[in-house]
Amino acid sequence: APSDPDLVERARAAKEALGDRVFVLGHHYQRDEVIQFADVTGDSFKLARDAAARPEAEFIVFCGVHFMAESADILTGDDQRVILPDLAAGCSMADMATAEQVAEAWDVLTDAGVAGDTVPVSYMNSSADIKAFTGRHGGTICTSSNAKRALTWAFERAGDNGKVLFLPDQHLGRNTAVRELGLTLDDCVVYNPHRPNGGLTVEQLRAAKMILWRGHCSVHGRFSLESVREVRERVPGVNVLVHPECRHEVVAAADHVGSTEHIIATLDAAPEGSRWAVGTELNLVRRLANRYADQGKEIVFLDRTVCFCSTMNRIDLPHLVWSLESLAAGKVINRIEVDRETEHDAKLALERMLALP
Ligand code: 13P
Numbered sequence: 001a002p003s004d005p006d007l008v009e010r011a012r013a014a015k016e017a018l019g020d021r022v023f024v025l026g027h028h029y030q031r032d033e034v035i036q037f038a039d040v041t042g043d044s045f046k047l048a049r050d051a052a053a054r055p056e057a058e059f060i061v062f063c064g065v066h067f068m069a070e071s072a073d074i075l076t077g078d079d080q081r082v083i084l085p086d087l088a089a090g091c092s093m094a095d096m097a098t099a100e101q102v103a104e105a106w107d108v109l110t111d112a113g114v115a116g117d118t119v120p121v122s123y124m125n126s127s128a129d130i131k132a133f134t135g136r137h138g139g140t141i142c143t144s145s146n147a148k149r150a151l152t153w154a155f156e157r158a159g160d161n162g163k164v165l166f167l168p169d170q171h172l173g174r175n176t177a178v179r180e181l182g183l184t185l186d187d188c189v190v191y192n193p194h195r196p197n198g199g200l201t202v203e204q205l206r207a208a209k210m211i212l213w214r215g216h217c218s219v220h221g222r223f224s225l226e227s228v229r230e231v232r233e234r235v236p237g238v239n240v241l242v243h244p245e246c247r248h249e250v251v252a253a254a255d256h257v258g259s260t261e262h263i264i265a266t267l268d269a270a271p272e273g274s275r276w277a278v279g280t281e282l283n284l285v286r287r288l289a290n291r292y293a294d295q296g297k298e299i300v301f302l303d304r305t306v307c308f309c310s311t312m313n314r315i316d317l318p319h320l321v322w323s324l325e326s327l328a329a330g331k332v333i334n335r336i337e338v339d340r341e342t343e344h345d346a347k348l349a350l351e352r353m354l355a356l357p
């Protein structure tokens with residue numbers, strides 16, 4: 001539905017009143033009505049870098065989810081304030097690894113005698129606490145666009161018998177290890193935080209190269225092998241393009257895999273008349289389908305039964321208007337602020353990511 005013109009006008013006026021004091025970041029999964037006000041759009045990696053490159057902005061309004069706003073707070077100056085227009089915009093995957101659970105897992109690895117050989121790698125989609133744990137234990141953060149480089153770095157650092165503990169998305173971890181590093185599925189084990197010792201024996205922990213956390217994305221986890229088979233039948237000649245948060249069998253059956261930024265670049269470069277089924281969040285797929293329709297590129301959603309990311313969708317035009325108008329009126333609302341100690345350790349891990357070759 002088109003945006004309410006009154007709200008559009010109010011957002012525009014508030015943003016204009018704030019001028020250079022405000023910088024609005026928009027993740028690709030945001031609604032169209034929000035994206036139209038973003039100064040930059042991007043994947044998680046690009047947005048983290050762009051947030052850090054705006055020291056003059058007093059307010060960073062992050063149209064995305066909580067872990068992204070936390071990362072922006074960690075990477076920006078102390079006097080810059082990061083605002084999340086709706087505090088309920090979390091991420092179910094990030095919530096699947098808590099600081100207590102990860103500390104307990106590290107004790108399990110220590111008791112099994114493998115912690116000394118293990119380097120943690122945490123997906124950007126994790127809380128600041130998990131990033132701080134990662135920083136303290138010599139690890140790095142990764143996003144879907146640099147996971148291969150992060151894992152290569154971590155295995156080099158871990159040494160000959162080294163392992164990686166990958167948090168919290170088992171699918172990105174497995175897909176990257178198997179597709180890009182040449183590991184086998186048998187090299188990977190899954191640590192289940194709800195079971196004693198993660199549900200793993202000491203032998204399994206010692207034999208594993210990748211210890212995957214049992215987390216997943218509730219949106220991407222719903223695409224299935226059946227979705228791929230069905231779309232290939234329904235749309236002859238279709239190219240299947242999916243995000244690496246999808247399950248391993250889906251990624252294995254797809255033609256192309258990549259982060260949101262990579263998905264956009266792939267469709268940009270696609271020839272006229274080509275047909276694509278895209279397995280990622282629906283706001284982005286719809287926007288791309290509309291953008292490329294007049295170039296004769298047909299873009300369909302990989303599985304019509306999968307829906308929006310409900311937390312990304314919490315950020316809507318009314319919340320954005322409220323945030324901008326509050327800031328313009330001198331009232332700081334919905335500030336995301338990571339405490340100093342957590343910030344220090346999490347920053348180590350994030351800076352290792354930004355320095356990856
Ligand atoms: P990217 O934008 O880094 O591909 O991440 C996707 C995602 O799920 C963010 O929540």
Ligand code: SF4
Pocket residue numbers: 065090091092093094125217218219220281309310311312
């Ligand atoms: Fe989290 Fe998945 Fe939504 Fe991304 S799409 S914010 S990983 S639940």
